[in-house]
Amino acid sequence: MKEIWLTPREIAGKYNCPKTVQGVALRAKAENWEKRKAKGKKGGGFEYEVSNIINKFELLQNHENSSDNKLQGSAANYNVRKVSVDEDFFKGHTVIGELKVDTSNIDDIKISTDGAAWIILSNEFVERQGLSNVDLATFTATDDSMSDAIKNGDTLLVSIHNDSTEQAKALGGIYIILFNGVIMVKRLQYNPVDVSYSVISDNQNYQAFTVQKEDPNFKVIAKLERVLSKR
Numbered sequence: 001m002k003e004i005w006l007t008p009r010e011i012a013g014k015y016n017c018p019k020t021v022q023g024v025a026l027r028a029k030a031e032n033w034e035k036r037k038a039k040g041k042k043g044g045g046f047e048y049e050v051s052n053i054i055n056k057f058e059l060l061q062n063h064e065n066s067s068d069n070k071l072q073g074s075a076a077n078y079n080v081r082k083v084s085v086d087e088d089f090f091k092g093h094t095v096i097g098e099l100k101v102d103t104s105n106i107d108d109i110k111i112s113t114d115g116a117a118w119i120i121l122s123n124e125f126v127e128r129q130g131l132s133n134v135d136l137a138t139f140t141a142t143d144d145s146m147s148d149a150i151k152n153g154d155t156l157l158v159s160i161h162n163d164s165t166e167q168a169k170a171l172g173g174i175y176i177i178l179f180n181g182v183i184m185v186k187r188l189q190y191n192p193v194d195v196s197y198s199v200i201s202d203n204q205n206y207q208a209f210t211v212q213k214e215d216p217n218f219k220v221i222a223k224l225e226r227v228l229s230k231r
Contacts, residue, residue: 004051007038015053022155022229023119024048030093030122093120099137099158101221103181111160111221113137119155119228131225135160138228139176139185145201146174146185155229156185158222170197174224180217185224 008024011017018024028035034049097113119138126132139156150156158176171190176183177199189198190213197218200208211218 003049005047006050007047027120093122094126096136099139145203145206147203149202154227157225157228160222161220170220175220176222178219
């Protein structure tokens with residue numbers, strides 16, 4: 001079989017692979033892809049031998065395009081079929097989507113994950129972190145208020161707080177919060193005396209503030225589990 005060497009940027013979004021360079025690198029590490037220093041390519045870095053992945057992808061495409069297996073109906077049918085293939089293709093791995101928060105109705109905030117920007121982690125890694133039974137998502141930091149621990153553009157692995165029971169467990173740590181319609185990454189410190197949180201930024205240029213736990217404009221969205229990749 002002819003070897004095919006590509007960089008993460010050349011792989012991203014193709015051949016049923018993650019759509020981000022970071023996602024490709026994580027999958028490559030989890031699946032122990034063969035790699036080498038990139039040859040004659042601007043920016044240097046690594047490139048991966050992906051002939052097996054490309055061949056699997058082409059076999060799938062040929063199958064889907066054959067006359068006996070043309071998909072019928074809406075695009076939703078294609079997605080269902082694609083998911084079933086991915087589940088087999090990524091056996092032994094957990095597919096994690098990007099955190100999405102719908103604030104269009106402040107009285108009914110919807111938290112979900114988007115499969116369009118997923119990453120892949122090995123089940124072994126997820127189990128080692130004690131995260132097998134929680135809803136996971138990724139989140140991209142959008143400011144430097146938590147630097148140096150978290151910088152603008154870092155990819156975070158978070159566990160989603162779906163209900164009030166989980167929110168009650170937020171006693172301290174770094175969380176994704178929603179306050180007055182703004183999504184933030186902040187350190188929370190719970191004060192049981194007045195049932196409030198100190199909302200703290202590690203970057204001293206940002207001022208800390210206090211918010212009551214039952215404030216209707218305040219919601220704990222997710223907890224930081226670890227920083228997956230640095231920008």
